[in-house]
Amino acid sequence: MENLAGWASEASAHAASVDRLMLAFTLMMVALSVPVFVLMAVFAVKYRRGRTANRAHPVNRNVWLEVSWAIVPFLLTVVFFVWATKLFADLYDPPADAIAIDVVAKQWMWKFQHPGGQREINELHVPAGEPVKLTMASEDVIHSLYIPALRLKQDVVPGRYTSMWFTADRPGTYKLTCAEFCGVDHSVMGGSFIVMTPAAYERWLGQSQVDDTLAAAGAVLFRERGCSGCHGPGATVHAPPLTGLYGRPVPLEGGGVVTADDQYIRDSILLPQSQIAAGYPHIMPTFQNVLSEEEVLQLVAYIKSLRSGSPEGMRQ
Amino acid sequence: MSERIELHEPFSDAAQQHEAGMLGMYVFLGTEMMLFGGVFAVIFVTRALHPAEFVAASQKLHVFIGALNTGVLLTSSFAVALAVAFARAARARLAAGLLVAAAGLGLVFLGLKAFEYTLEIHEGLLPLFSRPANFSGPVEHLFMNLYLVATSLHAIHMTIGVVLLTGLAWRIARGGVPLPGRVALVENSGLYWHFVDVIWVFLYPALYLAR
Amino acid sequence: MTMDNALERRPNPDDLNDRGLSETQDERVSYLRAGHTLRSWLLTTDHKRIAILYLISVTLFFFIGGAAAALVRADLLTPQADLLTNEGYNRAFTLHGVIMVWFFLIPSIPNTFGNFLIPLMIGARDLAFPRLNLLSWYIYMLGGLFTVFVLIAGGVDTGWTFYTPLSSMFSNGHVVMVAVAVFVVGFSSILTGLNFIVTVHKLRAPGMSWGRLRLFVWAHYATSLILVLATPVLSVTLALVAAERLFGLGIFDPKLGGDPLLFQHLFWFYSHPAVYIMVLPALGVVSELVAASARKPVFGYRFIAGSSIAIAIIGFLVWGHHMFVAGQSMYASAVFSFLSLAVAVPSGIKVYNWTATLYKGHIELDPPFFFAASFIGLFVVGGLTGLVLAMLAVDVHLHDTYFVVAHFHYIMVGGTVSAYFGALHFWWPKMSGRIYPRIWGRLAAIFIFLGFNLTFFPQFILGYLGMPRRYHVYDPSFQVLHVLSSAGASILGVAYLMPFTYLFWSMRYGAPAGPNPWDVRGLEWTVPSPPPKHNFEEIPVVTGPPYDYPLEREGDQGEAGDAAEGNAAEGNAGSRA
Amino acid sequence: MSLVRTLSLVWAALLGLLLLTLGASFALTGPASLAASLAIAVAKAALIYWFFMHLREEGGLVRLAALGVAAWLVIFTLLTSADYAMRP
Ligand code: HEA
Ligand code: HEA
Ligand code: CUA
Ligand SMILES: [Cu+2]
Numbered sequence A: 001m002e003n004l005a006g007w008a009s010e011a012s013a014h015a016a017s018v019d020r021l022m023l024a025f026t027l028m029m030v031a032l033s034v035p036v037f038v039l040m041a042v043f044a045v046k047y048r049r050g051r052t053a054n055r056a057h058p059v060n061r062n063v064w065l066e067v068s069w070a071i072v073p074f075l076l077t078v079v080f081f082v083w084a085t086k087l088f089a090d091l092y093d094p095p096a097d098a099i100a101i102d103v104v105a106k107q108w109m110w111k112f113q114h115p116g117g118q119r120e121i122n123e124l125h126v127p128a129g130e131p132v133k134l135t136m137a138s139e140d141v142i143h144s145l146y147i148p149a150l151r152l153k154q155d156v157v158p159g160r161y162t163s164m165w166f167t168a169d170r171p172g173t174y175k176l177t178c179a180e181f182c183g184v185d186h187s188v189m190g191g192s193f194i195v196m197t198p199a200a201y202e203r204w205l206g207q208s209q210v211d212d213t214l215a216a217a218g219a220v221l222f223r224e225r226g227c228s229g230c231h232g233p234g235a236t237v238h239a240p241p242l243t244g245l246y247g248r249p250v251p252l253e254g255g256g257v258v259t260a261d262d263q264y265i266r267d268s269i270l271l272p273q274s275q276i277a278a279g280y281p282h283i284m285p286t287f288q289n290v291l292s293e294e295e296v297l298q299l300v301a302y303i304k305s306l307r308s309g310s311p312e313g314m315r316q
Numbered sequence B: 001m002s003e004r005i006e007l008h009e010p011f012s013d014a015a016q017q018h019e020a021g022m023l024g025m026y027v028f029l030g031t032e033m034m035l036f037g038g039v040f041a042v043i044f045v046t047r048a049l050h051p052a053e054f055v056a057a058s059q060k061l062h063v064f065i066g067a068l069n070t071g072v073l074l075t076s077s078f079a080v081a082l083a084v085a086f087a088r089a090a091r092a093r094l095a096a097g098l099l100v101a102a103a104g105l106g107l108v109f110l111g112l113k114a115f116e117y118t119l120e121i122h123e124g125l126l127p128l129f130s131r132p133a134n135f136s137g138p139v140e141h142l143f144m145n146l147y148l149v150a151t152s153l154h155a156i157h158m159t160i161g162v163v164l165l166t167g168l169a170w171r172i173a174r175g176g177v178p179l180p181g182r183v184a185l186v187e188n189s190g191l192y193w194h195f196v197d198v199i200w201v202f203l204y205p206a207l208y209l210a211r
Numbered sequence C: 001m002t003m004d005n006a007l008e009r010r011p012n013p014d015d016l017n018d019r020g021l022s023e024t025q026d027e028r029v030s031y032l033r034a035g036h037t038l039r040s041w042l043l044t045t046d047h048k049r050i051a052i053l054y055l056i057s058v059t060l061f062f063f064i065g066g067a068a069a070a071l072v073r074a075d076l077l078t079p080q081a082d083l084l085t086n087e088g089y090n091r092a093f094t095l096h097g098v099i100m101v102w103f104f105l106i107p108s109i110p111n112t113f114g115n116f117l118i119p120l121m122i123g124a125r126d127l128a129f130p131r132l133n134l135l136s137w138y139i140y141m142l143g144g145l146f147t148v149f150v151l152i153a154g155g156v157d158t159g160w161t162f163y164t165p166l167s168s169m170f171s172n173g174h175v176v177m178v179a180v181a182v183f184v185v186g187f188s189s190i191l192t193g194l195n196f197i198v199t200v201h202k203l204r205a206p207g208m209s210w211g212r213l214r215l216f217v218w219a220h221y222a223t224s225l226i227l228v229l230a231t232p233v234l235s236v237t238l239a240l241v242a243a244e245r246l247f248g249l250g251i252f253d254p255k256l257g258g259d260p261l262l263f264q265h266l267f268w269f270y271s272h273p274a275v276y277i278m279v280l281p282a283l284g285v286v287s288e289l290v291a292a293s294a295r296k297p298v299f300g301y302r303f304i305a306g307s308s309i310a311i312a313i314i315g316f317l318v319w320g321h322h323m324f325v326a327g328q329s330m331y332a333s334a335v336f337s338f339l340s341l342a343v344a345v346p347s348g349i350k351v352y353n354w355t356a357t358l359y360k361g362h363i364e365l366d367p368p369f370f371f372a373a374s375f376i377g378l379f380v381v382g383g384l385t386g387l388v389l390a391m392l393a394v395d396v397h398l399h400d401t402y403f404v405v406a407h408f409h410y411i412m413v414g415g416t417v418s419a420y421f422g423a424l425h426f427w428w429p430k431m432s433g434r435i436y437p438r439i440w441g442r443l444a445a446i447f448i449f450l451g452f453n454l455t456f457f458p459q460f461i462l463g464y465l466g467m468p469r470r471y472h473v474y475d476p477s478f479q480v481l482h483v484l485s486s487a488g489a490s491i492l493g494v495a496y497l498m499p500f501t502y503l504f505w506s507m508r509y510g511a512p513a514g515p516n517p518w519d520v521r522g523l524e525w526t527v528p529s530p531p532p533k534h535n536f537e538e539i540p541v542v543t544g545p546p547y548d549y550p551l552e553r554e555g556d557q558g559e560a561g562d563a564a565e566g567n568a569a570e571g572n573a574g575s576r577a
Numbered sequence D: 001m002s003l004v005r006t007l008s009l010v011w012a013a014l015l016g017l018l019l020l021t022l023g024a025s026f027a028l029t030g031p032a033s034l035a036a037s038l039a040i041a042v043a044k045a046a047l048i049y050w051f052f053m054h055l056r057e058e059g060g061l062v063r064l065a066a067l068g069v070a071a072w073l074v075i076f077t078l079l080t081s082a083d084y085a086m087r088p
Helices: A002-008 A013-046 A063-090 A198-207 A214-224 A227-231 A262-270 A293-305 B014-049 B051-059 B063-088 B092-122 B138-173 B183-208 C002-008 C038-042 C047-075 C086-122 C130-153 C166-170 C175-202 C215-247 C260-294 C301-317 C330-358 C367-390 C392-398 C402-432 C438-465 C476-509 C558-569 D002-027 D030-052 D060-086
Strands: A099-106 A109-113 A119-121 A123-127 A131-138 A143-147 A152-156 A162-167 A172-178 A190-196 A249-251 A257-259
Touching (some): A002 A172, A002 C476, A013 A162, A013 C367, A013 C392, A063 C330, A063 C392, A099 A143, A099 A293, A109 A123, A109 A293, A119 A123, A123 A198, A131 A143, A131 A152, A152 A162, A152 C392, A214 A227, A262 A293, B014 B051, B014 C175, B014 C260, B014 D060, B051 B138, B063 D030, B092 B138, B138 B183, B183 D002, B183 D030, C047 C086, C047 C402, C086 C130, C086 C260, C086 C402, C130 C175, C175 C215, C215 C301, C260 C301, C260 C402, C301 C330, C330 C367, C330 C392, C367 C402, C367 C438, C392 C438, C402 C438, C402 C476
Parallel strands (some): A099 A131, A123 A190
Antiparallel strands (some): A099 A109, A109 A119, A131 A162, A143 A152, A143 A172, A172 A190, A249 A257
């Protein structure tokens, strides 16, 4: 039973809040249902057929009574709805300084890339007490990254990025699994989620074999795959410069403006005809079957690093 | 006229039978509507996801052939509506003739559709059939897939309708369907035909007229 | 008292050795004896015979699905993969889900008891379109046999939800064939729904106003609306998946700019309302069983009737609660979560009104009461845990865990299957004309209840601890709970077999039932058991409300009241002033 | 026969609407175009249902059945597109 700690313990403040919510909700469920059970049993005994009991004036309708037992439980649950929705909304609001870790799911393994370029498979190391944001992509079918100790899961959907963030605060080793049915080996697509003290995490990062940071790997791809031929400084083609693109609003051809987030950059690479930046020709080819999800994530990391003025990803 | 209507189990009078038949037919058409509703939802979502490419792809369709076809279908519906009116007035030959006309227009529709498909095959635009296919991008491919699915599903319904109407006209002409005793048969076949027409009335703008 | 009456109706009341062995007068002219050939059954348009055909075939599929469940539970006894391969397990639970949902639970109550009882309850000779009704059974069988064929051919491994792109591009099972089977059986649902709607609207006996319809009929009317409006969307969705698989359509494929989540929207637009297809008829049955057990007018008839319709309508607005972590927009999730709470309100009304109905009733602890009580208990637990899942932050944790599995088995198995058995026990005397030993009925109900809880309660805990569903290799720390669950399943399996022994026994040895063995009200209890071929000699004229049990006034209490009422009830129930 | 006259008028109106929608599709773009073409399609369908499909002679029930399905389709498409519209 001690193994259960890998599943059930609360590894974050969010997990504790979810448990509190669940406990309170359970109490409400008891309050709403136990009267039904008790009364049914009592009536079945008291009003047995053939038994003498006062059955005078049985009511067969009472609108106020009925309305009240429709409304009161509903209002009770609305309180919980507000509570749960608040907690849920927090999950969509990652702090800006969160450590950005990329996740790629494929049948049947989890691949993680840390910003410094460290990669691991089926294990995720994170520092305690610091917010972490996962950006997740799938190579094939829908998977779902589930870390029970955080009370969190998020589907990983092919064709787009989904994300999940948390601040784990209890060092330890927990379970990490795939929750969305994804084919033959779904039930063995899992591993460990390891929360370390910040110092231990630094040490762990140092030990791993790293060729390049993510952004640097992206910079290499940017040249190798010919992006720089069009987007580079010396290009003859009329293509938008990508420096400072991330987070900026981009006016689109045919009206409309989008913010250049991860998803937009990804779509620009894989489905370039979808959203054309205003004023540019439709010439960018698709890299659909050329780049793997990991490589796209590296390119995205590289383009993100191209903040105006500080092309840090370029240094090598 | 109601005394001359044939009664079936378990109905006890003609009005009840007529209303039940009508309601049943409308509910059935409702299910067909929901069936196509799924297709329409897919079309709308695709348009919402890729507005510009959707419009570009739509513009490659033969909008005037589509318009002509809409006209043909509307006219056939008119013929069927007339046929029902005459069937109720027990003018069997006229009704049968109009049904044949409607079915004929249905064939014209299918013929034009087939012609359109061949044009698209040559343009490299029709999935499955064009070899080699020649799409400007994935979304155009997706659009044409949708187009093929939606129009062929509609064409299947049309074919059923044509068979239904011709068979009915034939039986009326041979006196196999006493009128107005079994006018419900004509009415219900008519409802089906009109319904297939209505589907096209929505498919046409959804696919051809996206701007 | 009523039993004695029934015994007197035997062909030869003096011959005590004649324990109902020979035919009674009523049976000789009943629908059961109207033609003995196989042909007379297979080509019948009598709604009662079609109901029997459904009863047999639906129950058969329950046991096929149950056998798959047994396989699943046996495999889960150990944390490793020793009984089945990974692929084999996936096929086992997929077929379990597919068969149980589409070939057992959806047709279960409507197509058997609905078919049998709706015309009787509204005072009609048959459904509006008897031949369509037969066609619907043939379509059902076609789809069903096709599924059995797929089962033999190797099965599918997508889960009953067929999520894309797994089903459309990656799975190597027979997805297209199963999609075809479910597509086909959909038309059976549609035809049944259509038939019920038209029947309820157009074939009510004179005087049978909407306010006098039985709650069972209201529930089936609501169910039919869902059948008709939702099923076609499933049909087209499965057709698209099949086309996607065969021709690479791309609608659900991001490589062409399609969206995998669109499938989930289409699927759940059908499948969430479909869960109410599964439960509404059961709610209707339980309303009848509760009223009959209490022998008292139902409390809040209007609210119960209206809540069926409300469930059908609101039920269409909540499908997104299956997609909270799928990548749906956060705002859409919040809306769907809120609407999911709204759908609990009408369910709550039913539960509380049933309880109030029992108050001051004359409750007989017959098997139908036992089944109704276990339905209520298990439905409430299942429903309230549904609300847990509708809470956004909690569902993020519980989605796709055993908590969900426990939730829906509580409603579908604890709820609907109990109601199915309850209906079988309540209307069996009407359908077969014979009475079964009540004690066995009570025992079966109790065993089912206990076995059920042992099977599925541990799964709530498993789920909260984080055990994902559709896993057959699992962490050894979960084994204890899984073993408990499997042990419960074996009790449950045996308990489900029990009724079939004594019900079959009763067909030959049971005492003849007489028209109204439970001494309750309703048009179906005014005709002989089993009913004659055309139900009513003469279409009845209804002049009073449903459930018009006599009420007691100050003074007349207990036994005296019961006896007086028993006499008044004789024969003319349902059509009295 | 005045019924024939009515039906002919409806037919003419339908063809007129067809021309209108064709014209509108060239004149308008974007959401306006979508709205116009949908509105015209609804108008056409309404004409067909009302006159050709006998809704005008039938009782409230049949009309309700026809309208009900339309309402359901609207719910279905609106709630589905709500997700797409509100995704970031
Ligand atoms: C018959 C089948 C049935 C029924 C009736 C229901 C009824 C409900 N279901 Fe359930 N559900 C399923 C079958 C069913 N469900 C299935 C099969 C799945 C899984 C599908 C899959 O992924 O494979 C599922 C999954 C499921 C989920 C998704 C879980 C997930 O995958 O993450 C959710 C989330 O909201 C949910 C909610 C509800 C709610 C709120 C109800 C409500 O209708 C319940 C209403 C009833 C009550 C609440 C109890 C009685 C009321 C009272 C005692 C009064 C007091 C209460 C209040 C008014 C507050 N269900
Ligand atoms: C609709 C109705 C329905 C019914 C009635 C049942 C009935 C049962 N279900 Fe089912 N179940 C589903 C619908 C249903 N289920 C669905 C939709 C899923 C999801 C599938 C998916 O994920 O895609 C599911 C999934 C599911 C799982 C999860 C699998 C997983 O996620 O890995 C489990 C595990 O315990 C399970 C168990 C059972 C059991 C023990 C019964 C019992 O009640 C069955 C009892 C009946 C019998 C046992 C048969 C009678 C006896 C015999 C034939 C004799 C032989 C038997 C023995 C000797 C034991 N079911
Ligand atoms: Cu990956 Cu399940
Ligand atoms: Cu649901």
